[in-house]
Amino acid sequence: MIRVLIADDQPLVRAGLSALLDAEPDIAVVAVATDGGEALALARSEHPDVACLDIRMPVVDGIEVARALCGPDADPPIPVLMLTTFDLDDYVFGALEAGASGFLLKDADPDTIVAAVRQVAAGNGTLDQALTRRVLREFVERRALQPVTRGRGTELLTERERDVLMLLAQGMSNEEIAAALVVEVSTVKSHLARMLPKLGVRSRLQAVVWAYQNRVVTVPDAER
Known part of the structure; x- marks a missing residue:
């Protein structure tokens, strides 16, 4: 069972997400917070498998909550899925740097949200397809996530x-990578576990950003 914490200052969003996720047989909403301070307290008491956080919240914003839950000092870390209405907001980039595992726009369809919670719980990062190239391009042009260069990597x-x-x-x-390389999923996980610290990143999503920043792969211009 995937235990989920939901934190959002909008009552309708909290109610909608709770109803959506609780309807799934393998997901249980164990805590609901109305602001960032309450989210931190509930995360510490309930130890959820995934925290679904709004980026902009009163008391403590979502970035600071994410940093506390999944940043380098978190012990144990709690995977974070950020839900936002701000598709090109600096808050999105700050949350990624804080260690969030994924991002979705709040108007994503229900199946996408449910799938994202499962992906994050399984240790797989997720990024809304509408955001992927735009977010990655913005990082490439504006941000330096970490110091490991392409040559060093x-x-x-x-x-x-x-x-x-x-x-x-x-x-x-992980499953698709394993199939492409004709190896076991456990082998892919082992490679990832060794690769992330080498690149100086904390999540799969940050590893992807590193790859784009260092031109290991490039962002297609067709969907700019």
Whole structure:
């Protein structure tokens, strides 16, 4: 059972997400918060598997909550899925840097939201398809997520780890990467576990950003 915390200052959003997720047989909403301070308190007491956070919340904003729950000092870390209405807001970039595992727009269809919760719970990052290229391009142009350069990354990663990174940057899940490389899913997870610290990143999503920032892969212009 995937235990979920929902934090949003809008009553209709909280009620809608709770009803949507609780209707799934493998998901249970164990806590609902109205602001960031309450979200932090409930996360510490309920230990959810996934925290679904609004980016803009009173008391403590979603970025600070994300940093506390899944940042480098979190022990144990709680995976965070950010839900936002701001598709090109600096808050989105700040939350990614804080360690969030995924982002969705609040108007995403119900099946997408449910699938995203499952992906984040399974350790797979997720990013709304409408945001992917725009967010990655913005990072490439404006942000420096971490200091490991392309050349240094090439030195640090094994050939198979580079293969995994390329497929990860294409949006593949662990299962899809395993099928493409004809290996077990556990092997893919092992490669990821070794690869992330080498690149100086904390999540799959940040590894994808690293790949685009360092031109290991490029963002197509067709969907700019």
